[in-house]
Amino acid sequence: MSKALPPILLIDDEKNMRLSLQSMLADEDYAVEAVESAEEGMDQLAKRSYFMVITDAHLDGMSGYEFLGKASKLHPNVPALMITAYATPKLAVEAIKAGAVDYLPKPFAPEELLHAVSRCAERHTLIRQNHSLRQQVSEGYSLDQIIGKCPSMDELRELIQTVAPTDATVLILGESGTGKELIAGALHALSQRANETYVRINCAAIPETLLESELFGHEKGAFTGALKQKAGRVEEADGGTIFLDEIGDMSRPLQAKLLRFLEDGSFTRVGGNEELRVHVRLIAATNRDIVDAIQQNEFREDLFHRLNVVQFRPAPLRDRSDDVLLLANYFLNTFAAQLKKSDLTLSDEATDKLRSHFWPGNVRELRNAIERAVILSQGEIGAKQLPDFELETRLHGKEEDQSAKAPSAPIAIDQSLDELVSGYEKNIITSSLERNRYSINKTADQLKVTRHALRYRMQRLNINNESGESDSGGDK
Numbered sequence: 001m002s003k004a005l006p007p008i009l010l011i012d013d014e015k016n017m018r019l020s021l022q023s024m025l026a027d028e029d030y031a032v033e034a035v036e037s038a039e040e041g042m043d044q045l046a047k048r049s050y051f052m053v054i055t056d057a058h059l060d061g062m063s064g065y066e067f068l069g070k071a072s073k074l075h076p077n078v079p080a081l082m083i084t085a086y087a088t089p090k091l092a093v094e095a096i097k098a099g100a101v102d103y104l105p106k107p108f109a110p111e112e113l114l115h116a117v118s119r120c121a122e123r124h125t126l127i128r129q130n131h132s133l134r135q136q137v138s139e140g141y142s143l144d145q146i147i148g149k150c151p152s153m154d155e156l157r158e159l160i161q162t163v164a165p166t167d168a169t170v171l172i173l174g175e176s177g178t179g180k181e182l183i184a185g186a187l188h189a190l191s192q193r194a195n196e197t198y199v200r201i202n203c204a205a206i207p208e209t210l211l212e213s214e215l216f217g218h219e220k221g222a223f224t225g226a227l228k229q230k231a232g233r234v235e236e237a238d239g240g241t242i243f244l245d246e247i248g249d250m251s252r253p254l255q256a257k258l259l260r261f262l263e264d265g266s267f268t269r270v271g272g273n274e275e276l277r278v279h280v281r282l283i284a285a286t287n288r289d290i291v292d293a294i295q296q297n298e299f300r301e302d303l304f305h306r307l308n309v310v311q312f313r314p315a316p317l318r319d320r321s322d323d324v325l326l327l328a329n330y331f332l333n334t335f336a337a338q339l340k341k342s343d344l345t346l347s348d349e350a351t352d353k354l355r356s357h358f359w360p361g362n363v364r365e366l367r368n369a370i371e372r373a374v375i376l377s378q379g380e381i382g383a384k385q386l387p388d389f390e391l392e393t394r395l396h397g398k399e400e401d402q403s404a405k406a407p408s409a410p411i412a413i414d415q416s417l418d419e420l421v422s423g424y425e426k427n428i429i430t431s432s433l434e435r436n437r438y439s440i441n442k443t444a445d446q447l448k449v450t451r452h453a454l455r456y457r458m459q460r461l462n463i464n465n466e467s468g469e470s471d472s473g474g475d476k
């Protein structure tokens with residue numbers, strides 16, 4: 001059991017005591033790192049995780065009591081055991097007050113020490129199990145949840161498997177609903193930190209003024225309302241992973257602080273002076289066009305480079321149309337099982353409707369569409385049970401218009417300029433058709449071409465008029 005634990009930090013200025021404690025603990029398979037002074041002890045605590053500290057009360061320089069006072073504030077999750085030669089009830093109380101969980105007067109029998117240590121080990125294991133159970137219940141991320149059989153999804157899963165076990169910082173860029181959160185979760189679940197805490201913060205959901213204190217904590221009185229000291233979420237994530245979602249929405253001053261944090265894991269709480277340090281793996285995601293945000297001076301370029309050690313770019317659903325039906329059936333089965341409906345299938349019309357949609361809201365939009373259809377249907381799901389996609393398309397219309405001005409389609413090396421332009425043209429016409437309910441007249445108007453020219457282009461680009469309506473269809 002003890003092999004899976006982080007080491008014990010032992011602080012004693014007497015060499016013989018260090019050696020004898022070390023051998024006692026090593027006999028029970030505990031890993032021990034020993035130092036001579038409280039100052040060195042503080043340094044070590046800042047550098048890595050320990051499951052407990054054993055310190056002598058009387059040390060040269062900073063005393064054991066002072067050490068406990070500081071350590072229990074900075075590392076409240078690491079229990080400490082104090083050993084002293086001058087045992088009095090008063091000193092025992094002082095040790096406990098300073099933050100020791102236990103107190104051992106010298107001389108003591110090896111069993112007494114081992115008993116105290118095993119209690120701390122048990123506590124540590126329980127905390128860990130609790131974390132990991134909580135995660136399994138609430139998050140339960142895994143690679144199997146990432147559905148998709150097109151090559152870009154295979155590559156994505158492969159990259160997750162390669163990068164997860166490393167401590168590399170990861171940046172996930174992709175449109176809303178493309179699965180960024182799933183990727184971040186899978187990266188943690190497959191990492192060596194899987195049993196440690198996974199903290200997710202949505203930077204866009206927390207008011208700017210509170211985000212810094214949420215991330216890095218604050219000291220008592222740091223601002224109105226800071227009634228007591230609060231540890232930051234980065235401290236909670238110590239040893240584990242922190243996922244900063246919607247990082248493109250973080251304010252520039254906080255970006256500077258995050259940059260420093262990324263250098264070496266060091267930070268100060270809001271209103272505090274003390275430099276703290278944790279060992280956290282950082283994953284960040286945004287659906288903003290990050291290059292645009294840098295050009296607008298809203299995102300620091302140096303932070304982008306720091307975060308961008310490994311980059312994931314889940315493709316929009318419209319670029320992996322082969323996955324639409326696979327995902328649709330996956331969600332169909334999931335929701336049908338949840339709602340205890342058997343024998344649900346997609347009709348041909350529904351299949352066609354799903355295939356021809358542009359999916360501006362990506363997989364999330366598809367998932368919601370199927371959930372709704374499963375609720376509404378018995379037996380076969382018809383086109384009527386699917387939403388009116390025009391609304392979704394219009395909702396995302398603004399974003400599309402912007403991207404129409406500045407195309408950001410990835411440039412595939414093996415495509416010619418003509419092929420790229422055709423692909424782009426096809427996207428514009430398809431989305432405009434959807435927005436106009438396949439009315440040729442309205443679409444032609446919107447795109448400022450004649451009906452004839454639009455028909456010609458549709459033929460050339462192999463675009464079907466999905467509604468099957470005549471030229472004036474939809475213009476009723």
Ligand SMILES: Nc1ncnc2c1ncn2[C@@H]1O[C@H](COP(=O)(O)OP(=O)(O)OP(=O)(O)O)[C@@H](O)[C@H]1O
Nearest residue numbers: 145146147175176177178179180181182287363364
């Ligand atoms: N490849 C996939 N396989 C299965 N489910 C997926 C896949 N991609 C996304 N989903 C599902 O779609 C929904 C949206 O995914 P997710 O929350 O990860 O998107 P996101 O990229 O973080 O979006 P946003 O930018 O809006 O936060 C979730 O319910 C997720 O489970």
Ligand SMILES: [Mg+2]
Nearest residue numbers: 177180181245
């Ligand atoms: Mg998300």
